[in-house]
Amino acid sequence: MRRINFLILSCLFLFLVSSCGQKDFLDATITTDLTEESVFTDSARTVAFLTDIYTNIGFSVTADRFSNGGLDACCDESDPQTSSSIKTTSLFATGTINAAIVTGDAWSTCYSDIRKVNQFLKHIGNAPILDMYKPTLIAEARFLRAWYYFILVQHYGGVPLVGDTIYNIDDHINMTRNTFEQSVNYILAECDTAAQVLSVTRVRQEYGRISKGACLALKSKVLLYAASPLYNGVELYGMSPYFNAFSTYSASEAYKKNLICYSQYDKERWRLAAEAADSVIKLNAYSLVTDTFNTDYNKTELCYGFYKVFVTRVNTEYILARMQGSNRELEIIWQPPTRGGGTGGFPYQELVDAFGMANGKSITAENSGYNPNSPYKNRDPRLDNTVLHDSSFFISKGGSQPEKLMFYLDKNGNGVTDDAVHAGTPTGYYVNKMIHRTVTANNVNGTNRCFPLIRYAEILLNYAEAENEYVGPTQSVYDAVEAIRQRAGLRPYKLDANLSQDQMRTIIHNERRLELAFEGHRFFDVRRWLEAASTQANTMTGMEVTRIGSQATFREFDVRKHGFRDAMYFWPIPQSEVAKSADLSLVQNPEW
Numbered sequence: 001m002r003r004i005n006f007l008i009l010s011c012l013f014l015f016l017v018s019s020c021g022q023k024d025f026l027d028a029t030i031t032t033d034l035t036e037e038s039v040f041t042d043s044a045r046t047v048a049f050l051t052d053i054y055t056n057i058g059f060s061v062t063a064d065r066f067s068n069g070g071l072d073a074c075c076d077e078s079d080p081q082t083s084s085s086i087k088t089t090s091l092f093a094t095g096t097i098n099a100a101i102v103t104g105d106a107w108s109t110c111y112s113d114i115r116k117v118n119q120f121l122k123h124i125g126n127a128p129i130l131d132m133y134k135p136t137l138i139a140e141a142r143f144l145r146a147w148y149y150f151i152l153v154q155h156y157g158g159v160p161l162v163g164d165t166i167y168n169i170d171d172h173i174n175m176t177r178n179t180f181e182q183s184v185n186y187i188l189a190e191c192d193t194a195a196q197v198l199s200v201t202r203v204r205q206e207y208g209r210i211s212k213g214a215c216l217a218l219k220s221k222v223l224l225y226a227a228s229p230l231y232n233g234v235e236l237y238g239m240s241p242y243f244n245a246f247s248t249y250s251a252s253e254a255y256k257k258n259l260i261c262y263s264q265y266d267k268e269r270w271r272l273a274a275e276a277a278d279s280v281i282k283l284n285a286y287s288l289v290t291d292t293f294n295t296d297y298n299k300t301e302l303c304y305g306f307y308k309v310f311v312t313r314v315n316t317e318y319i320l321a322r323m324q325g326s327n328r329e330l331e332i333i334w335q336p337p338t339r340g341g342g343t344g345g346f347p348y349q350e351l352v353d354a355f356g357m358a359n360g361k362s363i364t365a366e367n368s369g370y371n372p373n374s375p376y377k378n379r380d381p382r383l384d385n386t387v388l389h390d391s392s393f394f395i396s397k398g399g400s401q402p403e404k405l406m407f408y409l410d411k412n413g414n415g416v417t418d419d420a421v422h423a424g425t426p427t428g429y430y431v432n433k434m435i436h437r438t439v440t441a442n443n444v445n446g447t448n449r450c451f452p453l454i455r456y457a458e459i460l461l462n463y464a465e466a467e468n469e470y471v472g473p474t475q476s477v478y479d480a481v482e483a484i485r486q487r488a489g490l491r492p493y494k495l496d497a498n499l500s501q502d503q504m505r506t507i508i509h510n511e512r513r514l515e516l517a518f519e520g521h522r523f524f525d526v527r528r529w530l531e532a533a534s535t536q537a538n539t540m541t542g543m544e545v546t547r548i549g550s551q552a553t554f555r556e557f558d559v560r561k562h563g564f565r566d567a568m569y570f571w572p573i574p575q576s577e578v579a580k581s582a583d584l585s586l587v588q589n590p591e592w
Helices: 002-019 027-033 036-040 043-054 088-094 105-126 134-156 180-195 212-227 268-281 304-311 329-334 349-354 456-471 475-488 501-515 522-528 575-580
Strands: 318-322 393-395 402-404 451-455 539-548 551-561
Touching (some): 212 318, 318 456, 456 501
Antiparallel strands (some): 318 451
16 A cells, blocks of 8 residues: 555656646646545545646746746846737836736735645645655645745735635635734744655655755745845945835835834844855755866866756756756747747846956956957856857757857848847847757757756855855855856856955855846845845846958947836735725835
């Protein structure tokens, strides 16, 4: 009997792997011929119900979340795809977002899956599954509930915590928001409870399911956010209270009720964040995927490890990933039109300029070696693995040998291919992050790639940031940042000695921008750092390349004027949700 139950669980995990990319695959079944009773009186259906809760685990950071781009196209990473209808991407980019038209996907998707978790927890005790397996399944469910609450907190701050309650359509629902602190503590407690049961990693048939490592890693994310300037009380690095800079924040009900931040600054929150990240590091279960085949950094495969991690399904760096079957998802979203792609965002010049040189220096540093007439030569190897630019080598349409992509204009100002600037791309660039080198959108081949949600590189950067804020640039901070730079292929990768805390902070912020580009971090990072007002309200640019014979000229040009106002530090709760609160208990975020 034990073997039968084990086989059931193993088979259902394979079902997870093949089905996680299919939205609503269980919901469609339940609404047709299954009832709650029939699901939870069958062992296979019970585990499949839990599997379904995994389905949306990566929805908030997908590259096509808003159908013409993801969070990258809502910030200064990329320009959104042109759309005939109003999209959240362009509304955030231009600063015209409001509570009446903002997407409600974060609110509705998360609470829908939280409700599913509560249904699962209600029935798992009586489900016909051996008791020895139930604690693990319960722990997975509790982590997933914490994960969806974290997505809510990312967007809105403190949110209503429903506990184990399952509301029905006729119930009066208490929409009172819990404080930011209560919301954070709830997530941390759920992670702690789940971590006590789960193994450090999940391997073989269980790879991709929630582990203790994932629980500790989520704690690292949550505590890093909690310690950050946007949330951590009213004092920023000894400066005047930062909310005084916001016109009406301090007078808002959400602020006064501590719904969006702590009531007081506490430096110790940085210590807790550093310790949480360090607890993941000390598991010794994860490591950066490095280049073990091309150790000579003069070779063309300079940054193979940084590429390899994203196209290798099972690797030592992924702590939590959205599992899915064979796919061409990112190729379809990001590749140029001649490859059959083109539904996602287009990188801005500002992101390209943030990548330094292969020698570790910024492009503006003295003696960096940067040449504006050959701007992509000798750059940080992550640049070519993140952005496609004119003359990038890329897989041919038939999926065979690489060929040089042509994004430039001829002497008459016409694009030489459909991929060219002003034709296929409004910025002169395409995204190359996580794209498989042997897969094109218009070919039949797919990849077994999974989308990273938490990887070890992020944990190292979490640790470096928190430790630097708490005690300054210690050797352990240097070690964490230099490990990222070494894997990136920078030579030398070592940082200058005796950096100040401010200097190290700038480096860490930029390393997050480069290392984690297009993984859903930048949009929230600049907000929690309180840098959005200076980074998200600028005129974003692109690169126009013109070739006449063998001569090439490079000219930056304006693409889009971005807008930002203080309200945009937090998402507005959808007005439709606020309107459901007849007693006005669901407090809207400031200035919305």
